[in-house]
Amino acid sequence: MRIVPVSLGRRSYEIKVGGGLLPRLGVECAALKLGRRCAVVTDSNVGKQFAKSAVESLSAAGFQPVLVAVPAGEKSKCLSRVEKCHDQLAKHRLERKSFIVALGGGVVGDLAGFVAATYLRGIPFVQVPTSLLAQVDSSVGGKTGVNLKSGKNLVGAFYQPRLVLCDLDTLKTLPRREYVSGLAEVIKYGVIYDEPLFARLERDLSKLLKRQETTLRDVVARCCEIKAEVVGLDETESGLRAVLNFGHTIGHAIENSSGYGKYLHGEAISIGQVAAAKLSQQVLGLPADEVGRIEKLFIRAGLPVSIKLDAARRKKLFAAMLLDKKVSAGEIKFVLAQKIGQVVWGQKVPTELIQLAVP
Ligand SMILES: NC(=O)c1ccc[n+]([C@@H]2O[C@H](COP(=O)([O-])OP(=O)(O)OC[C@H]3O[C@@H](n4cnc5c(N)ncnc54)[C@H](O)[C@@H]3O)[C@@H](O)[C@H]2O)c1
Numbered sequence: 001m002r003i004v005p006v007s008l009g010r011r012s013y014e015i016k017v018g019g020g021l022l023p024r025l026g027v028e029c030a031a032l033k034l035g036r037r038c039a040v041v042t043d044s045n046v047g048k049q050f051a052k053s054a055v056e057s058l059s060a061a062g063f064q065p066v067l068v069a070v071p072a073g074e075k076s077k078c079l080s081r082v083e084k085c086h087d088q089l090a091k092h093r094l095e096r097k098s099f100i101v102a103l104g105g106g107v108v109g110d111l112a113g114f115v116a117a118t119y120l121r122g123i124p125f126v127q128v129p130t131s132l133l134a135q136v137d138s139s140v141g142g143k144t145g146v147n148l149k150s151g152k153n154l155v156g157a158f159y160q161p162r163l164v165l166c167d168l169d170t171l172k173t174l175p176r177r178e179y180v181s182g183l184a185e186v187i188k189y190g191v192i193y194d195e196p197l198f199a200r201l202e203r204d205l206s207k208l209l210k211r212q213e214t215t216l217r218d219v220v221a222r223c224c225e226i227k228a229e230v231v232g233l234d235e236t237e238s239g240l241r242a243v244l245n246f247g248h249t250i251g252h253a254i255e256n257s258s259g260y261g262k263y264l265h266g267e268a269i270s271i272g273q274v275a276a277a278k279l280s281q282q283v284l285g286l287p288a289d290e291v292g293r294i295e296k297l298f299i300r301a302g303l304p305v306s307i308k309l310d311a312a313r314r315k316k317l318f319a320a321m322l323l324d325k326k327v328s329a330g331e332i333k334f335v336l337a338q339k340i341g342q343v344v345w346g347q348k349v350p351t352e353l354i355q356l357a358v359p
Pocket residue numbers: 043044045046049072073074077104105106107108110130131132133134137138139140141142143144153170171172173174175178
């Protein structure tokens with residue numbers, strides 16, 4: 001097992017990464033000295049696989065868990081679902097010291113985290129992320145929240161968990177497309193922060209694609225460490241945290257303009273990161289061979305690196321990009337790479353150049 005400490009003063013906590021952690025959930029929660037009542041929030045897919053193990057482990061450790069299952073999918077990240085969860089917590093008489101376990105991917109983590117942040121003005125919560133994206137990204141950093149009809153993640157709170165348990169065994173049942181999509185965020189950490197990690201991914205990609213435990217353990221732990229470090233330096237998003245958005249300006253526009261659901265997030269940011277690497281070559285002189293290494297790694301992982309657009313969809317994509325919050329006076333701000341492992345944020349790029357980078 002690897003332990004990644006997240007240092008946030010009084011709100012510090014640990015991320016534990018390894019196999020066989022879910023059966024230890026009860027013991028781990030007992031060590032946190034939380035109240036006896038708790039709720040395991042999960043979704044219909046993850047619940048089928050892992051709810052029993054979570055509930056049994058908690059019960060064996062003396063807790064009284066109630067299971068709250070929501071339908072799988074992004075639609076569950078909404079305020080009406082938050083209210084339904086609150087009602088179930090109240091019905092089960094959860095009080096201040098009671099806690100919530102978020103057992104699932106990023107949807108469950110964001111929803112359950114927000115429910116925990118708001119029920120009784122905040123009760124403790126523990127994350128058990130079960131998708132690769134949730135393990136390396138959404139469970140770290142304390143962002144919780146839900147969507148509105150007018151946009152994604154528009155309502156939320158910064159709220160830190162008391163513990164994160166990344167059980168690598170849970171990844172075994174994750175559909176391949178979801179798993180590969182998560183790898184796009186993993187590769188991102190190499191590009192933005194850590195050349196040795198990037199080189200390791202080049203070397204060990206086939207082991208990673210086979211979900212080999214020791215490789216996954218090291219890589220997931222390193223990604224958590226990087227995100228925790230970046231977030232620790234900039235918890236409320238005033239600057240540095242922006243580097244985590246590498247590839248996301250174009251990626252989000254692809255998700256938006258093609259209708260959510262066509263591309264998974266990881267697929268969209270894979271295209272976005274390769275485009276950002278090409279822009280980096282133009283604007284910051286990122287060497288051509290490094291652009292090539294980046295593109296090749298995404299391709300080898302099985303991710304898309306380009307998008308074919310007719311004139312109308314191209315227009316829609318650029319309109320979506322201009323709506324992004326990182327735009328000022330018609331110039332879109334990008335995170336760009338100087339070299340693999342080092343990026344700068346807030347780079348203004350004229351739209352003509354972006355046109356060229358999105359093939
Ligand atoms: N809070 C943050 O900082 C942050 C960061 C990035 C993304 N997010 C959010 O995360 C969400 C996306 O997360 P996601 O990609 O995990 O999506 P998700 O939670 O919808 O999970 C993807 C699919 O995989 C299934 N699944 C998850 N784990 C499984 C497992 N072990 N076995 C079988 N099936 C499993 C889910 O049921 C779902 O169908 C988005 O809502 C996004 O906004 C939040």
